[in-house]
Amino acid sequence: MITPETEPSGRPGPERYRALTRANIAKTAQWEAMDADLREAVDVVSRVLPFRTNAYVMDELIDWADVPDDPMFRLTFPHRDMLDDGAYREVRSLVREGASREAIEAEANRIRLSLNPHPAGQMTHNVPMIDDEPVSGMQHKYRETVLFFPGQGQTCHAYCTFCFRWAQFVGLEDLKFSSKEVDQLVAYLREHPEVTDVLFTGGDPMIMKTALLAKYIEPLLDIESVRTIRIGTKSVAYWPQRYVSDADADDCLRLFERVTHAGKHLALMGHYSHPVELSTPVAQEAVRRIRSTGANVRMQSPVIRHVNDEASTWRELWTRGVSLGAIPYYMFVERDTGAHDYFQLPLWRCWELFREAYQRVSGMARTVRGPSMSCFPGKCHILGVTDVGDKKAFVLEFLQARRPELVRRPFFAKFDPEATWYDQLRPLTEADRAYFIAPDESAHEPLELTVSAGRPNGATGADGAALN
Numbered sequence: 001m002i003t004p005e006t007e008p009s010g011r012p013g014p015e016r017y018r019a020l021t022r023a024n025i026a027k028t029a030q031w032e033a034m035d036a037d038l039r040e041a042v043d044v045v046s047r048v049l050p051f052r053t054n055a056y057v058m059d060e061l062i063d064w065a066d067v068p069d070d071p072m073f074r075l076t077f078p079h080r081d082m083l084d085d086g087a088y089r090e091v092r093s094l095v096r097e098g099a100s101r102e103a104i105e106a107e108a109n110r111i112r113l114s115l116n117p118h119p120a121g122q123m124t125h126n127v128p129m130i131d132d133e134p135v136s137g138m139q140h141k142y143r144e145t146v147l148f149f150p151g152q153g154q155t156c157h158a159y160c161t162f163c164f165r166w167a168q169f170v171g172l173e174d175l176k177f178s179s180k181e182v183d184q185l186v187a188y189l190r191e192h193p194e195v196t197d198v199l200f201t202g203g204d205p206m207i208m209k210t211a212l213l214a215k216y217i218e219p220l221l222d223i224e225s226v227r228t229i230r231i232g233t234k235s236v237a238y239w240p241q242r243y244v245s246d247a248d249a250d251d252c253l254r255l256f257e258r259v260t261h262a263g264k265h266l267a268l269m270g271h272y273s274h275p276v277e278l279s280t281p282v283a284q285e286a287v288r289r290i291r292s293t294g295a296n297v298r299m300q301s302p303v304i305r306h307v308n309d310e311a312s313t314w315r316e317l318w319t320r321g322v323s324l325g326a327i328p329y330y331m332f333v334e335r336d337t338g339a340h341d342y343f344q345l346p347l348w349r350c351w352e353l354f355r356e357a358y359q360r361v362s363g364m365a366r367t368v369r370g371p372s373m374s375c376f377p378g379k380c381h382i383l384g385v386t387d388v389g390d391k392k393a394f395v396l397e398f399l400q401a402r403r404p405e406l407v408r409r410p411f412f413a414k415f416d417p418e419a420t421w422y423d424q425l426r427p428l429t430e431a432d433r434a435y436f437i438a439p440d441e442s443a444h445e446p447l448e449l450t451v452s453a454g455r456p457n458g459a460t461g462a463d464g465a466a467l468n
């Protein structure tokens, strides 16, 4: 067990953040108590998919009586089945024979590259330009919203095993997004007044000390066209002390106040994956303190098999959030990267889960949208499964699209009980083809959509010719 820091008075002081990784996990009592086979599996897989956690997650969120099935354990520690048999055995023999760090790393990199480290054309398609120069550390995919990856915020308080950002954490330099260039961000925003929202993401921007975070955020407060600043963060769940007892917690709240007093909407986009993350007094206090600055907390997470694949879990998450004043925002489908074979669920099942949970909450929690896939053309919302004539189909729409004209037009895909991601879906009719856009097709050619009876290109769905 990690002993709390002691103050000169001899009393335990506030818990100080310290990362736990493969390098120092063996010093914890929980690791020592763990089954030897389980320990070896975690050790082996973490050579490829590293873990990082902290004493708060270990002591307060994981229920060790329920390990290895405990959802927070699954969220924190890699599992044997995340690698295929061949890859697992290869790494395990290197570890067992005491191979050099370089040899293990070389094998790990080979395996990582087979895990689709950068899905959805993110690296190539959304990079903004200033004076014909690509700007690194930024993505501009949807007209109103720019993503910014502050260079100093490219790690997290703890890694989630499912996270699509895993490639950033494993030292593959050319796969890394980063930017120290807040000047470029400001210049870009001044040139693009259509951008109303800046979303700080990472990694996790809240890993930064307040003084550093302020250097990124304050310059935006003078830009009239920026209305909303969002910060995507797992810290509210994995290290809520950031807002309560860290040395600069109060400074952080003062920074948030400066944002809201400047007339901007500030939203902490909290990555809450399980209701236990909102169960501790410090997690609840963090939400209370953030909201006291005029900022909002919104909740989003993917559906993750082994972690939150029951409707009651989502219902509990949303209702607990709403009682604390956090606003349910998105339920995502797990992306097609990393250990997705381990975490994914069929799309129809994600929809069923969503529906079951949504049915059982009041309108206050029905601000949530999903399940949604962040894929190349946009955020694809699974509206449901239905019969179109004699064909079973998915009903879909884009909530966000790189082509705004695609937003909120229902379309159909052939039902496929196995499908776990957008690119496995096929258009149901000729008219639905317009919605299936791959990264290698030009993203900027204007689409010709003519609407008849609510559907583009005159398709009627029910009697439209089904494609093979």
Ligand SMILES: *Cc1c(COP(=O)(O)O)cnc(C)c1O
Binding pocket: 139, 141, 142, 145, 146, 147, 197, 199, 374, 379, 399, 400
């Ligand atoms: C989700 C997302 C956004 C934000 O979209 P909103 O609909 O404004 O929440 C922006 N950029 C990318 C790439 C996204 O995936």
